[in-house]
Amino acid sequence: xxxxxxxxxxxxxxxxxxxxxxxxxxxxxxxxxxxxxxxxxxxxxxxxxxxxxxxxxxxxxxxxxxxxxxxxxxxxxxxxxxxxxxxxxxxxxxxxxxxxxxxxxxxxxxxxxxxxxxxxxxxxxxxxxxxxxxxxxxxxxxxxxxxxxxxxxxxxxxxxxxxxxxxxxxxxxxxxxxxxxxxxxxxxxxxxxxxxxxxxxxxxxxxxxxxxxxxxxxxxxxxxxxxxxxxxxxxxxxxxxxxxxxxxxxxxxxxxxxxxxxxxxxxxxxxxxxxxxxxxxxxxxxxx
Numbered sequence: 485x486x487x488x489x490x491x492x493x494x495x496x497x498x499x500x501x502x503x504x505x506x507x508x509x510x511x512x513x514x515x516x517x518x519x520x521x522x523x524x525x526x527x528x529x530x531x532x533x534x535x536x537x538x539x540x541x542x543x544x545x546x547x548x549x550x551x552x553x554x555x556x557x558x559x560x561x562x563x564x565x566x567x568x569x570x571x572x573x574x575x576x577x578x579x580x581x582x583x584x585x586x587x588x589x590x591x592x593x594x595x596x597x598x599x600x601x602x603x604x605x606x607x608x609x610x611x612x613x614x615x616x617x618x619x620x621x622x623x624x625x626x627x628x629x630x631x632x633x634x635x636x637x638x639x640x641x642x643x644x645x646x647x648x649x650x651x652x653x654x655x656x657x658x659x660x661x662x663x664x665x666x667x668x669x670x671x672x673x674x675x676x677x678x679x680x681x682x683x684x685x686x687x688x689x690x691x692x693x694x695x696x697x698x699x700x701x702x703x704x705x706x707x708x709x710x711x712x713x714x715x716x717x718x719x720x721x722x723x724x725x726x727x728x729x730x731x732x733x734x735x736x737x738x739x740x741x742x743x744x745x746x747x748x749x750x751x752x753x754x755x756x757x758x759x760x761x762x763x764x765x766x767x768x769x770x771x772x
Contacts, residue, residue: 485509486672487545487584489535490554491528492519494630495590498665499552499672500528506673513544536570541578548584550672555590555609560726561602568605572612579616588672589613590664591622593657593683594744601734603744619676624746625664626657626685627739629763632695636771639699639707647692647709648717648736655689656739657746660763663756683746683753690760698764 486503490496491512500510504526512523512530520530533540535556545551553575558567579587592606610622627649635645649656667684692709700707712720717736721729738744746753 485511485529485548487511487513487531487548487551488554489513489533489544489552490556490590491523493554494661495665495668496552496554498662499669500665502666502669503672504528506669508673511544511548513541534574536574538574538577538581541574542581545578545582545584548582550586550588551579551582551584552668552672553587553589553609553613555605558605559602559732560728561605561731562728565605565608568608572609575609576612576616579613579618584618586619586621586672586676587613587616588621588623588668590668591624591681593624593626593685593746594738595622595624596747597738597743599734599738599743600731601738601744602731603735603738604731614679620679621671621676622679622681623664623668623671624681624683626659626683626746628664629658629660629686629690629758629760630767632764633767633771635695635699636767639696640703640705640768640771643705643707644710645692645696645699645707646712647695648712649692650711650714650740652692652709652711654740655691655694657685657753658690658760659684659686659756660758663758667754667756681747683748684756685746685753686756687759694760695764698760699768702761702764702768 488500491500503510510528512520512528514520524530531544533544592603595606639645696707696709717733718729
């Protein structure tokens with residue numbers, strides 16, 4: 485049996501669907517059992533647990549052949565990442581107590597970076613789980629293609645998408661959440677020893693200009709990318725309600741400057757199957 489956290493989200497849902505398709509039993513670990521009704525109807529065992537509560541997580545993980553950890557993301561973290569640390573401590577304690585057969589944890593591209601940024605939350609999780617007694621895999625995907633959901637309206641309405649990824653012709657590793665979930669489920673069913681890191685991206689790397697061109701083809705109108713000036717980011721993010729914009733700014737700097745990148749050689753990075761156009765077509769359709 486595989487215990488899946490984050491099952492009501494895109495990645496966790498894809499993990500569970502892949503496992504169920506392979507005939508594997510799945511335990512849905514959720515905060516609210518009502519939200520998991522569809523998974524219960526698919527035959528999943530549903531248990532409730534909070535990601536910051538070691539006792540409920542321990543009960544959810546006990547007897548599991550494998551556990552998928554999808555850490556919640558704090559997009560406006562307090563200095564020192566206290567919100568993430570509470571979750572990390574609870575997850576580590578629960579895994580130690582429950583002792584599942586193996587663990588797969590969703591991490592991120594650039595988790596090895598030493599510069600503090602928004603993704604440092606995943607770095608801290610990796611550091612905490614590396615010395616667990618069971619086999620552990622950290623899956624480090626690239627930039628999610630689904631982040632382009634924010635670009636649908638401006639592309640459709642103004643023919644321009646603002647880009648924090650710069651320069652506009654620099655291609656970065658991107659991946660669809662469907663690929664992340666599918667690959668995670670495949671890795672979880674494998675046998676390995678110790679700690680391993682698997683890095684994942686889509687079929688091709690994508691630049692902001694590529695993204696604009698893809699929107700142009702889908703929407704049937706010219707779309708261009710426009711760089712948002714770096715000096716405006718702090719005020720812009722604060723105007724959107726962020727209290728601590730620096731971690732997000734440094735994450736974007738990391739992609740642009742190159743300190744957020746894959747740790748291994750490009751030839752060793754696992755390639756997904758879902759094309760950018762497929763993801764954007766779905767986002768455009770959802771937007772109406």
